[in-house]
Amino acid sequence: MREDDSRQETEDSTNKAGHHGNPADLPVPEILPVLPLHGFVFFPGMGFPLNILHPASQKLIDEATLKDRLVAIVSHKEPAEEKQDRVDPEQLYRIGVLGYIHKLVKVKEGGGYHVLISAVKKLELVEFVQKEPYLTARVAVIPMEVEEDKEVEALVLNLRTQFKKLAEMVSLPTELVSTIESLSDPFYISYLVISQLNLTPVEEQEILEIQPGKALMHRTARELNKRVETAEMSQDIQKSIKEDTDQKQRDFFLRQQLNAIRKELGEDEENLDLKELRAKFAQTELPTEAKKTAEKELDRLARISPSSPEYTVSRTYLDWLLDLPWLTSTPDSLDIVKAQQVMDEDHYGLAEIKKRIIEFLAVRKLKQDMHGPILCFVGPPGVGKTSLGQSIARSMGRKFIRISLGGVRDEAEIRGHRRTYIGALPGRIIQSLRKAGANNPLFMLDEIDKLGMDFRGDPSSALLEVLDPEQNFTFADHYMEIPFDLSKVMFITTANLLDNIPGPLRDRMEVIELSGYTQDEKLNIAKRHLLPKQLEAHAISEDDLKMDDQAIRMVIRSYTREAGVRNLERKLAAICRGVAKEIVTGKTTTTLIDATNLATYLGPIQFFPETKARSWGPGLATGLAWTPVGGELLFIEVAKMKGKGNLTMTGKLGDVMKESATAALTYIRSHAKELGVDEAIFAKIDLHIHVPEGAIPKDGPSAGVAMVTALTSLLTGRTVSKDMAMTGEITLRGDVLPVGGIKEKVLAAVRAGIKEIVLPALNEKDVVEIPDNVKEDVRFHLVQDIKEALGLLLAKE
Structure with missing residues (x-):
């Protein structure tokens, strides 16, 4: 992702539905759409951005935005079931809040929504009305009223005092303290305090369901006092450690303190992402240099806050580093007889190319560490260059990766971007190796003669190292910055013209020319491959359509004029469509296509000598x-x-x-x-x-x-x-x-x-x-x- 990429489309509330003033003053409909939350509880008076990924929830947001922007927000009882396809009403709490949608941001990449919602009232789901396409329910607003007396005043004062004390100890934002001081409603004060105490979702839901105002305030005061006591304990531990411990002891006790605080707050000892990466690192076999880099990056990641932008950059880099098949190979099938059979099944003719592949397999059988050849198939369109690469990969038992180079003008497409760029990624070579899961796939670099060049660099020059067996064992992608061995990869390139390939690049490849097919070769290709393929594609059996050699020759000679067989396949498809129409209209006999009735399906002859x-x-x-x-x-x-x-x-x-x-x-x-x-x-x-x-x-x-x-x-x-x-x-x-x-x-x-x-x-x-x-x-x-x-x-x- 570059800095000038536009990835979001924003819909502001004033653009779509107009401004409604204070959302709390809006009339509450009897029936509202229900937006379920996972592992999170909304309190009245709160406003948060939410990521909406579920299609049903996105539809709910879209329709609510076009109406009054009001939704009922409730939490799941079981957060572990977040990825389920449908929401079961029995899995939802009945007490939630009335939410007002302030702003909607549609994310183009990934299709998610970012929504800014505020909770304005507390409500109860009385009865579910519909389940599809999203849940709707009949709701009742729960009044948030408390009678002012001396006890309420004392509770409010206690909450403000204790919260201020906690904010000073744990460095909460001063804006929160100011907000507490400015609020007068006991419900809103209690909910704001509770939201800052890091309680579990179950505890927060339990507090949300407390209805009497005094009972809510008493529960809030108890939870706040627990948090203050924990913070005071932390400060005491810190003071005692600093008195008479050396640097090593100090580090040890600080970690013990951190673990104790995390345990008290119900948090894991270490970031879950970091745990997964360490486990993955332990199971992945890496070369020496990659292993050292991974260890260094893991230690660096442990010191970065998950909220820092650097955390995502380092995390993504480690994912790429650990996912690449540094030492993973697929075994080559060196059975020459079987390889010949596979290529003969897939392609008719092309004896020179098949001979070259069989020779390579024979040498590979004698010398296991032989570098892969760099072949270049040159010929007119439609002669089977790309499909031949697939056939070679199948005959050798290798993974097949195709990269189209037509129109590529950016050198970074080959070598990747430096990690200093926002949204940097490796080049296509490294990306394809990760996708293949092996370090010895067959790479088909299609249309290498169509490479471009502009201010972003010359991709053909970047390919000089990739396509040189004497250099590519230390190929360094700009993103990875660690040499990757490409010498085991078998590269095959295709081109229509040799003249457009730069001389140094052409010199690195063994050129094999595929000329046009003869009429006899086209006839055999049509009978063995094209016609059966089209019969299957059009759901026609061989008993429904038969075509003699004379008719196929006439199609080749009088209806197509090409070096390859693409137009021939199109004409055969046209015949199959015509026969399919006859079958649908009730014809039950076999259709025999010969020179006398060919024009019925293809029209008049198009080419004459x-x-x-x-x-x-x-x-x-x-x-x-x-x-x-x-x-x-x-x-x-x-x-x-x-x-x-x-x-x-x-x-x-x-x-x-x-x-x-x-x-x-x-x-x-x-x-x-x-x-x-x-x-x-x-x-x-x-x-x-x-x-x-x-x-x-x-x-x-x-x-x-x-x-x-x-x-x-x-x-x-x-x-x-x-x-x-x-x-x-x-x-x-x-x-x-x-x-x-x-x-x-x-x-x-x-x-x-x-x-x-x-x-x-x-x-x-x-x-x-x-x-x-x-x-x-x-x-x-x-x-x-x-x-x-x-x-x-x-x-x-």
């Missing part, structure tokens, strides 16, 4: 592009017109792509004779290169081959085959250089029905990684230079 939507001819070539969500076809169109040799480029092209177009034109002009192009034509025409889908920014050098091919096709009148696509960067000498994203580009080409692909020869290594079932459907041409590419791409006309 891109090549079929083009008017083919000279000046058009099919390039391949990589995007963060997978590969795409990139059509390059070229047109010529009369002019003076100018080149126009449109389609929201980036600087690098424009330079590729210029380089392509330069190559053609410098090799016009070899290509069969009239050199004189360039001075008579203007050329226009356009890349459709102009609203989408495009950049990169990989369209160089397609630029040269489209220009050459237009200038020579030779058409590029519509079944061929190409990618590669070109130089002014005509060399074809390698590019990235080959697998994604090839998958996009296959999805569009492309049969042949021209690639740079140096990208042969990337072709090896393409699944065999994909390579069966397409033919690859690996070229060294643009002349070789043009010989393949342009028809012999």
Whole structure:
């Protein structure tokens, strides 16, 4: 909590119901809502703030505030039953007070109320009227009247004198003495005195129920005299100790004195919180440095008053210190066969990642103290990066913790705040370890490429220590200030793009790329995982809905266009909803979904092969592009017109792509004779290169081959085959250089029905990684230079 956080919403009495003057003059309704108190007794004339946590009591306060602000306040007979869900009227005393709500403060965090209430009259609950949503009762006001005589005057004088004497001995506030002197009503004087004597709630309730004024005053005088005698005894003990004892004896007897006074007052010897913390400390296994810090903080806490703000700060710190799993680990499941089965059950494909995890488990089985790896899964959305982390944790038998880093800009989110700040807390790493209850969970740091940076620091720099196995065994959170060993934690990060991750942070991680799924992989994922999941989510059995492979392939090909499977799952959910509607309306037969009735549930086909939507001819070539969500076809169109040799480029092209177009034109002009192009034509025409889908920014050098091919096709009148696509960067000498994203580009080409692909020869290594079932459907041409590419791409006309 920072100092500028706003945590409360205040409703002042003058804002809601207006000012009513003296609450004691208000007429008392026959029926009042009943507010039960736990371990506390209200006396007439008193005003106290109360914490209202029970929902029924909060509703009572809300409705009373909107009316006359009057409530009946009574105490529980059994304070131990404070947390019960409902209040039994038999558990309440019948004598209480009439309370007036002066102020209501709603606490946003935790949902509680702070209410300032004063007790104005004594009353009796005659009969309970209702129990829900809160108690209401028929009440009768108990008059507080006493006949003035010499005995009453003497009792009042005795109470004032003895209370003043007690106040001087135990240092009560002087305002209380002044209040006693100013009061004239014997009832109010007695109740004020009783409230300062630290009696038990049972004794206080007994005194509240005393009705004759003289009897009340006599009982008050007896209790006050007992308290004065105890205070005098304390002073005598103190004087006797100071006479002839040395420092050690003095400390011993002072503690004995303190214990005797606490025993006389019915208090525990030590703060209950401190007792619990000491017991917890004795049972918790801590490293040496943490143990020393805990002992020091416990001794400090014992010397702090519970009412001091420092007490809460120290108490919270000890809670964190004792709750962290410093030496607690969960045993790793090193059964490689079982781990392989678990990952195969949860995910189809992803052979490279599964192989890496199995290798880690094998090494861990041989070397138990091996540091956890730092893996980074990079790929488009929807390919299963996050769910793969859950599967790995399950296969290893580790706790799984996911932390989303998207949009995090404050370094304190990682390292925590210093304890000097109000409401300081540890960072997310320490908080998650406490939640996990083990020092070796699997941490999934999601969207690490979305980290921000502003005046509050750079979170990515804070992660440098966390994600370095050579440093993170002494990770120090700003709040804890004690090194915590993170070397046993297995960190897995996810990202859509590597470019947005700072270099030093990227260098600490082992990058594993997850490319888009092939059509066959999507088919198997849909059959094994997505469709069963959606059937269960929509309460549909396999006997109600059956879907053949052809229909699923059609959904993949004609209704979705993505690298992952999220949209595929949405489409399957739409089919399940349609079938669920039919079942509800009375259909009892099995619904079979195939290519003929798919449109009934999903509507018209949304995506057609891109090549079929083009008017083919000279000046058009099919390039391949990589995007963060997978590969795409990139059509390059070229047109010529009369002019003076100018080149126009449109389609929201980036600087690098424009330079590729210029380089392509330069190559053609410098090799016009070899290509069969009239050199004189360039001075008579203007050329226009356009890349459709102009609203989408495009950049990169990989369209160089397609630029040269489209220009050459237009200038020579030779058409590029519509079944061929190409990618590669070109130089002014005509060399074809390698590019990235080959697998994604090839998958996009296959999805569009492309049969042949021209690639740079140096990208042969990337072709090896393409699944065999994909390579069966397409033919690859690996070229060294643009002349070789043009010989393949342009028809012999």
